[in-house]
Amino acid sequence: MATRIMDEAAKVFADPKSYTDEAALHAALTHLRANAPVSWVDVPNYRPFWAITKHADIMAIERANTLFTNSPRPVLTTAAGDDQQAAIGVKTLIHHDDPEHRAIRAIGADWFRPKAMRALKVRVDELAKRYVDQMVAAGPECDFVQEVAVNYPLYVIMSMLGIPESDFPQMLKYTQELFGTDDEEMQRSSSIEESMGVLLEMFAYFNELTAARRATPTEDLASAIANATIDGEPLSDIDTVSYYLIIATAGHDTTSAVISGGLHALIEHPEQRRRLRDNMDLMPLAAEEMIRWVTPVKEFMRTAQQDTEVRGVPIAAGESVLLSYVSSNRDEDVFDEPFRFDVGREPNKHNAFGYGVHFCLGAALARMEVNSFFSELIPRLNEIELTGDPAYTATIFVGGPKHLPIRYSLK
Structure with missing residues (x-):
């Protein structure tokens, strides 16, 4: 095996706190793109992997979906987390x-096609107005994330699933605990066993939902x-619950992050906010x-099925690569002034939704929700x-x- 040289900056990928300090994170990623675009990462508590930081390399890996597979390691977790998930058998x-x-994928695809999105748009627009109206009523201050951004897309996706509104708060708590396992404020517990308990509780909830919908469609x-x-056979229990899991979690947590992070960017760049207000066709x-x-x-993982190479760096069969979307979306070779927030950026070849066969199923819905909310706000x-x-x-x-504490004045 060739010598594995690890650039110290690559430790950011296995440090949850690195994503709380964007300036330091992007300094590390900029360094890696320039000096170690394919970097070996071997740190305590994680199985080793290669970090891929350039846009072109990530796109090439996503296109090569038989050479680089999602299984058995689709996301970065600790070694203990890998083992726990394998034991539970989650397969989203x-x-x-x-x-x-x-x-x-075909099971839910029709619900996210353009025709379905057009039918849903009236409802999404109504919800956008409802939450902006709530900002007016609650004003002049709020924590925008906790009071608005997490609730609006949650309401959309839970309504699509047909989950009763009385259960929305519990589902929000589950998803925040699931994605917040590394955050002291959001996590249920720092122990792997307790965090996996969240998953098991969600499984129990969705098993009941499955039984109800099979009895009364x-x-x-x-x-x-x-x-x-x-092929004429119903989904297994684990595949059915896993499907709910990916829709219910990814269907709102990601969108709420974009809405709150997008508003933060507009606050920090008032000239872009004025530009958008003066020309809403830019929305x-x-x-x-x-x-x-x-x-x-922030990332997905892929595993090489045979010996290959990326940017001249040998990748052995069985080794995993981390696709850093955060890095690729600031790649100087793809984006003109990548650290400039530009509401009229065109072209914008970001790969925040992934690429290829695993392109995000809910991308059209996420785009519509973001568009509807800011078109109202x-x-x-x-x-x-x-x-x-x-x-x-x-x-x-x-x-x-x-948390995004804001003071505002709204019509």
């Missing part, structure tokens, strides 16, 4: 490779999942820029400022702001 869309991935996404078949471009800027999914916004320091979630997978 991100855990599957083709042909199973294609068949399972309804016109919602939960019913489509519960009654789905592949689709502004939404893409917010998604690039925040990049709520910006024309009504007179003034806005921070009233304290924003706080970001400690994470190595999914995250964004967890």
